[in-house]
Amino acid sequence: MPSLEQEEIALLRQRVVRLEAQVEFLYRHLNVTFEADRRAGDDPQVIEALKSRTLIEAIQIYRKNKGGSLAEAKDAVEDMQRRLGL
Template sequence: MESLEERIARLERQVAYLQRHLGVDPSLIDAVPGGPALPPDFYQALQKGKTIQAIKIYRQTTGASLLVAKNTVEAMQRRIALES
């Protein structure tokens, strides 16, 4: 059975991997408790394939840079495509 320290270390590695994979800036997560809650119009734009609009909304909501927002939105679009 893994110790508490081992479990925390494993979970931290998993979170770091997800942040890299989704292009999330870790400094933004600490700035907004619980992470950003994205508005419904973000998800509507995402589902309709309106990438630029989704990126704009993401940046306004999270304060992310253009690069981070673009990477995150594109990763979410890829995930949606895989689920379809």
């Protein structure tokens, strides 16, 4: 007979599986993907440009939205591109 602790662990595992399935459903329903290395300061427009356009356009969008020099924008966008695997 399993101990109380083992029963609690089994219930928690079932709950995690159910929650993961719910999150997966929501991602599909909303047509979004989870990006583990995304940071709070990452500009969604820049990420979209990296996914669907060119690096140059992403840098232009970054500069328009955040300012800074061309070199700073290029470094920031390339860092984002590496982190997110784009």
